[in-house]
Amino acid sequence: MTRTSLLFSAVFAVITFSTHAVASDQTITQASHIQSGTYAVEAGHTQIGFSVLHFGFTNYFGVFSNASGTLELNAQSPASSRLSVTIPVASVQTTSTQLTDELKSPQWFDAAKFPDATFVSTSVQMVDQNNATIHGKLSLHGVTKPITLHAHFVGAGVNPIDKKYTTGFDATSTFNRSDFGIKTYVPYVSDAVTLRI
Template sequence: MIRLSSSLIAATLALAAPALAQTPPTRDPAQIQAGTYAVDPGHTQVGFTVSHMGFSNYSGGFSDVSGTLELQPKTPAAAKLSIKIPVASVMTTSAKLTGELKGEQWLDAAKFPEMTFVSTKVAPEGKDKAKVTGDLTLHGVTKPVTLTVTLVGAGVNPLNKKVTVGFEATGTLKRSEFGVKTYVPLIGDDLHLTIAGAFERQE
């Protein structure tokens, strides 16, 4: 059996500590670096919830999000957001339902492969919140949607050393207005969105 001395263990931990050291993320917009940020797809989630016959609120999600964020913390109203969501990435806890949602009766991923959101107006509300209005395109239909956006935190990722900023956005749309009318009102018309977005600054 190999035995490590306490001094060797202490030295190993001391060498490893700087790699994992992290300045806590800030929620102060004044400390966020300006620039162009790209979506970190591995740490960005788009979730949705809809009423299932009035018995439960059923949730699913999308992945593989891409897009950019133009961020100017000193002039937050000038921020610009553009994201793309592959419709075929839709996922639920039911394989059968997931397949149906991709089909013609629902999202029709083959004909309409992307859902997009492009901001048109950013209205700051206090230090770390904003109302972001933009054009949402889904199922071939484009309509304005307003999201409530909250800053989660910003700083340097201790693992990849990239300047990162994260937001949570929530909003509601009526799916029938986008041509997705299957089983309305048995299955709820109101589609509640929650977006956990992580963005990495581009050098």
């Protein structure tokens, strides 16, 4: 991801951002020391994992890929930071080819009609030095509702491969899919969805 002047739990996922600016080779572990600026989401290292409770027996997992977006990061004034992420719904994958195809259908996500899910932040509140609560709006399946992300700063520094200044975060959220009109098999497949970005 380059500087331009920045669904769903046991699946590990992280959003990484990078900028062309040069910094020291030392990894930063305190969010207040991150380089402020506008970062682009790095699709190749960003995963969105989700889980639902399947018939009360197991937590079933899936992932989305090819996310894009921006983080306008102000390390000195985190509350003024802004995050926007777009997820192509047709990128959904599970361990079952049949289920993966079904999830793209009108019965579930209806990817042809609603090709993208988007999250746009409305406020950022620091919880402690490396954790924040990000309130925002999720647009999914033609419906927009507020959700909250619980974000954790992982690290920042110059990527040794591409020499770009990079910062990484992960975030979690739980919401009800029926709020977005996705009600298939509720309650046998849980309404509650756990999301990790």
